[in-house]
Amino acid sequence: MAARVLQLAKLISDSAATIDNACTENGTSVPDLDTRFDPRGEAFRGHAGVSIAVNTAISAAYQLLATLRPAPTSILNTAFGFMYSTTLRVAFEANVSTIIKEAGGNGLHVDEIAAKANIDPKKLVRILRFLATHHIFLEIEPDVFANNRLSSLLDIGKPLSELQSNPVDKFEGTSGLQAAIARFGDEAAKASSYTWETLHDPKTAFSEEPEDAPFGRFIGKRETYWDWLEEPEQVAQLTTFGVAMRVMNSTLAGGAILKGFDFKSLTENDLIVDVGGGVGNAVLPIAQANPSVRIIVQDRAAVVKDGVEHWKQLFPEALDSGRVTFQPGDFFAPQSVKGASVFLVSRILHDWSDKYASQILSNLRAAASPHTKLLIIDSIMQYVCHDPAVEEGTVPGWDSMRKDAPPPLLPNWGLAGAQTYGSDLHMMAMHNAQERTLPHFRKLLEGAGWRLVRVHPDPANIMPQVEAVPI
Template sequence: MAATLLTLADIISSGVRAIHNVYSGQGMEFPSLNEPYTLDSEALRNEDQVQDACVTIAAAAFQLIATIRQPQTSIFNATCAYYLSATLRVACETNVVEVLRDVGPSGMHVDQIGRKLNLNPLLLGRILRYLATHHIFQEVSPDVFANNRLSSVIDKGKSVDDLLTAPLTKFDMTNGIGALVGHWQDYKGAGFLLEHLTDPETGFSSEPSKTPMLRAFGASGTVWDWFESQGNEYRFKRFGVAMDGVNSMQPPDAILKGFDWKTLPEEGVIVDVGAGIGVSSVALAKALPAMKFVIQDRPKVLEQAVQFWDGKCPEAVQGKRVTFQPHDFFDPQPVKNPSAFILKQIVHDWADEYAERILRRLREAVDNGHQCMLVIIDSLVPYACRQGDSRTLIPGERPPSALQPLLPNYGPVDASPYFTDLSMWVHFNGQERTSGHMERLLEKSGWKLTRIYYGEMSSGHLVQFVATPL
């Protein structure tokens, strides 16, 4: 055990020295935890060499804490972790970050914050102190709080007066990060995972009408029905902005970094299934000037898509290279034998039973012998173990391989694919998938997974699963 502790400590110290050398070589300092977040201050930190070192340091630090801390303390901290989500939700929804932004590093006494926001200062102070203990906000003196690098990330960029006078639209025209935080933290359904799992009617069900979220709110139908019901206007609007926030974290041309789209027939047809407004296809249309595109979604969504393409890629609209086609992906696919189908963040909304139906509809539209590529863009859930020779890797697959004695997937440094997976369950009865799971699902649906392409760091855990007809 002593050797493991020393190894973890060495990983941390050598990584910190490497980062220090990079920054000192540039005449810069690593971003301070007590300074607000800015894109400029994070630029060097996000370069590959520094980012890789940061991930390894954090993985070793998490494992060192888990090793040396009393096990009971770790379990109780994990048990009560929901308070972190709950208190962060309060700070985001009540606009505390924006109030503190206006006063700068000196901070503001909780009594003044309470008067400004019409909140009980005693309760608010307890919330902010809990967050500051987790390095979100800082308590600069007793009962005086200020923003820091972490809390400033959820700044909506609007004046406090605007936020207070128009609460329903507080997230409009923002980067979507605050909306995403509010959306994630409103997952009261997470508190019903046990009840859902142990109830025979729901624990083995694939139905999108039987989810922990709907159980939590006593709602029927699907989550989409619930979102669109009376009284949920704020949640529904926030969800839309939150999804914009997810897209904003991905480079517009992310879809070009992976599968070589130029290997398709020059004047072929790409069908973007469940495309939304077709953001990814716009990037492809600009890169493939002779390719035709079919944007498929619900009629109301396509109304927005037409406007989006008119503004972002008018040459494709004027050249009649893009068609907007109302379509339910559970119905027979109307486009036969295209060059490629795209399914971006669609499959993860559905349990295997429903995902297989979607994929089979696409396979039915392709004649045997026709060369058609299926590109699924979703999160890849890494295994938490070292695979060894337990399975044959898919071409391009990069199994988790952090150096020993770290967890191969770097532990909780970035748990986003795992909590996204659980959130798909809570909301939709859907899921993110491991590479082995995706391979089996595609095979059952008439497709062969032929390659995996990993996105850039800025694309999060989204990968391209490329398949061909069996």
């Protein structure tokens, strides 16, 4: 056992040395956790060898923690996991990060934070102490809290007075990260707490219907998340959801959509149909990078309305010229646009069980020409162990995404890649749906008349593209 502990510790120290050398060579450094988040500080992640070293260190550190911490403590800590969501939501909704920032200085006493947030300081302090123990906020003196790199991301960047007086529009013009925190911490966390009841109840246990997701149990009626979002009382949630999708496409993915399929090669004769395109976050970088290609964004009518408003702010020329249009459409109905160059299906299939995902794919197949390309953007699930399912070299692009971590680390890189597994369970909670492995995609595609031809990898597994052509 001691040998394993030393092995893990060595992986961490070797990784730290690799990162340090790369920073020295490039004149950068790893930003201190105690300072505010600054995107420029992330430059070190781009140096050669750093991203593997970072993943190795994260995976080894978490494995070391699981190895060294008493097992009952680890299990109890996991049972308390809901407290991460709960405390983060309170700190976010109470605008704690903004309150501390606006006070200037090094930090603020919890009594003053609580007074501005209209919260009981005796309760808030315990919430902030839980977060600070998990490296979100600092307690720099007894009861005095300051922002750090993580907590500063809770700050929307608008004045407190505006955040408190205008909670509906406060996310407009933001990266989407805070909007995602709002949606995850609210209905997603609540829905997810009903997962066991949903899996256990014979009425829902084996269902593929979206209305039978844990989310339906949370709202107390058989309704999909999409229908719920369109209820008049959920106006703020619908708008926030649209903004939240931005974070997947931009901040987290770092413009990854342009690093996959060669969108720049498309001409004015080409047409991209962004099926279920939301407010058009995914295609925005494509429209900006390629001034010729035509794009139609299809979604539910209420969303299309928001999308047009969004583009009027961000890229009005594209709308004015007619090059980019929004169209209400139901992807369970026959596709109205025939023979598009590209059908883009970004973060759609993971919202649906196989029964419904295959209907979406079949509708697109019926509208495809022999030259149509289908591009699916969804995370690709991997087994925790080595995956023998896809032979090396059989799917172009896949090998560079599925490189196993070195032993004794988990082959799937453990905590360094854990976000995908969280996203998968989020889909279960909200939609009775799932993320998929590559063989699962292949089978689903073949059943709907498509052949998987390549993967455009995204090492972070946020925006890999699965490319298919008509069979």
